[in-house]
Amino acid sequence: MADTHAKMTQATPQEILIAILAGLLAPLLAIVLIVQLVLGIQKDHKPDTTSEAAQKATLARIAPVSQLAAADANAPKVEKSGQEVYEAVCAACHGSGALGAPKFEAKGDWTARLAQGYDTLVKHAIEGIRAMPPRGGAADLSDVEVARAVAYLGNSAGADFKAPEAAPAGAPAAAAASAAKPDPAKGKAVYDANCVACHGTGVAGAPKLGDKAAWGTRLDQGFDTLYSHALNGIRGMPAKGGNASLSEGDLANAVAYLVTEAGGKL
The missing domain is CATH 1.10.760.10 (Cytochrome c-like domain)
Incomplete structure (x- = not known):
């Protein structure tokens, strides 16, 4: 008598695992497609720029990294106490x-x-x-x-020093340059270190040291004007003779030395 009952084939572990993964793949694929669809819809929407928060955010993004403030070069300097x-x-x-x-x-x-x-x-x-x-x-x-x-x-600390007073408005530049009277003797060292290159040879039209003819009309302008020219520069002469670190007192002494060597008086 023939066996009418067919024997069922046993599934291997590998086949079971493949079946499970295949069953999970379809839902995952559907989720991915839904997410991409939502993102595509949002991408086409323009952001709300009417709200106050959105406007502030926009201003913050386009704000400059820094700002340059220009000072008035002609404004008088207010000296500190x-x-x-x-x-x-x-x-x-x-x-x-x-x-x-x-x-x-x-x-x-x-x-x-x-x-x-x-x-x-x-x-x-x-x-x-x-x-x-x-x-x-x-x-x-x-x-x-x-x-x-x-x-x-x-x-x-117990001293009794008298601080120099502020120069009155319109006072000569030399009056504010130094609390003490310019010293030609000290000015010689400053001249030798900073001024001799031009005033020793007359280069670029600089009046030579001791040349009374070259200094004649200049001496007529007065010490204060000559000091101002030396401080700020004039024609071929740069400010402070090109030495920006030169103190105003030393500069005044150098001008005094040049003036007295040319026969002028302080």
Whole structure:
């Protein structure tokens, strides 16, 4: 008698795994297609630019990285007081004693320094000494501003220095350049280091040292005008003779030396 019952074929583990994966693939494929469809619809929509938040975001994205502010070059410089210079420039070191700087109001730190005298301390502050850079690192400070800061520092430690007063409006440039009268003797060293290249040879039309004829009409203009020309430059002569780090006091001394060597008087 023939066996009418067919034997069922046994499935292998590999076949079972393939069947499961095939069953999962179809739903995953459907999900991916739906997500792509939604993203495509959103892409065609324009963002809402009418809301306040959207407008602020747009302005933030297109804002410039930085802005340039132009200062009026013709505006007169307002010189700072000694306290203002100290707070803006000097306090970083003299407030904490960093790098061996004598601290503000610390009489023990200042005793030996005050004994050197006000003029010497001002000279050190202008030219720099040891770890302290010229003018405390603020090259745009005038000699008068530096002198005021020195007086403020010294007086905090018991000195009785008199800070230079502000020059009155319209005062000659030389009056504001230095608290002391220009010294031709000191000016010779400045001349030798900075001015001799032109004024020693007469190059570029510079009046030669001691040439009374070349200096005649110039001396008639007065010391203040000559100093102003040296400070700001004139014709072929650059400002400060090309040495931007030259202090105003040294510059005034150099002009005084040139003037007196040509027979002029201060």
